[in-house]
Amino acid sequence: MSLEMFFQHFFNALTLGSLYALIAIGYTMVYGVLRLINFAHGDILMVGAYFVFFGTFAFGWPWGVSAIAAVCGASLLGVLVERVAYRPLREAPRISALISAIAVSFFIESLAVVVFTGQPRPVLQPDWLISEWQWGRVHILKLTAFVPVMTAVLVAALLYILYRTKPGLAMRAISKDIETTRLMGVRVDNIIAFTFAVGSALAAASGIMWALRYPQVHPYMGIMPGLKAFVAAVVGGIGSVQGAVIGGVILGFVEIMSIAFFPELSGYRDAFAFIILVLVLVFKPTGLLGENLKEKI
């Protein structure tokens, strides 16, 4: 493989990995506070992407404005899902909440088919994102650089919230011991809602950038990224934000590079994530940065 080609693949892998990482963070954060795999997370991503579609085409807003509105809208949707589908089941066995999560996922997808129709819709790509930089024979789409940079900014903002603010302190405390955290005066329900808001905002950001790359939206677009990001969260060690980022990037690189080096395997593209999942579960079930889990999901 030529060096130019390698760079091309490298940036593609970094972009894809960033998108997985942003989604994986939501899984890992929700798991941290509720010990729940939020299967509706991928669908939040889809709704976020649709919001941009409507913002730009139905309301005629600029892409940036639509994107910000979409992130906020998806964030609210995440809070709503938690309020309606998970909070009433707080005292119920964990499996009930898990089933509820699967139900929410199907519900959002089906509702999207009814409301948005199943037909894929085009996505507006702002010019400044689809123009190219060129170094010699390497062509880099600005979008390919924009995604990792945006991801880095969002992850930095998230780490600031987690490690420098009161709600962040409460989130980290809840993940270890809810009862003691409540004793300290933390209104746990509010912190859980906030966690969903942040996680959903990141998923929507990822979904919006995902839609820019393809460039279309459809009601089932969240399923595969959602599943792979879940794998990324497990690979990194579920419950760890840093692990989710690392897991996402690893997954992005494995997926792109394995096809780059072995083009004949491109039909198995989606299989790599799950092969990694099996390997991690066999050899290091807690993931790269995960701690020992006493219970399974």
Next chain:
Amino acid sequence: MSTPDIMLEIKDLYVNYGGICAVQGVNLSIQRGSIVTLVGANGAGKSSIIRSIAGLNRQVTGDILFSRKQGDKPESILGLKPENMVRRGISLSPEGRRILPHLTVRENLLLGAYSRNDRAGIQRDMERVYELFPRLEERSWQKGGTLSGGEQQMLAVGRALMGQPDLIMLDEPSLGLAPLLVKEIFAIIERIHQTGVTVLLVEQNAYAALNVADYAYILEVGRIALEGTGKELLANPQVRAAYLGG
């Protein structure tokens, strides 16, 4: 002392755990500014009472009345959520310390002050805690999980103090500590008490608890078997036989 100034009053408390009655009709009261202790064997219902006050038990009947400051009208706090207790002036240092192992000492203390927004006051109280427990200041950037048992206990007490309580409840603060550390913890309890905080102490170490207590209740299988001042109970032959090794 003229009329008794009651800070906390428990009336006819019953606590149920899935059909098992852990507390069966307990009445007790805590005078403002005193150290009151609940003494008893494992399973006597001590922790159940303290957890009910903190709002951690659901299946509770009876009533718990609390008046934060002198002259406040006693209000029922039964059924309030635990996160509201610290805002009302009641802090609990729970059994087993329950330090958050992955947070630093400093973060554990800040969590104790979560309900407050007065930055200067929080800073002042943190310095007070560090003055009370110099070991914690030395380790303020260390993770809670790396502390020794005694240090974790100090952190648990310090964290409860960060909520600016008028009533501090300590559940088994001496459990699992070496005798020298037990002495240190009890000395600290007296110092906290001297700053004007009312103390409710749950202990299996009856001798040490009765020694510092103004008033004590002895619990046996969910009921109060005996009550009296610390001195009275220390001298009581029944107590001596059952709890103080003769």
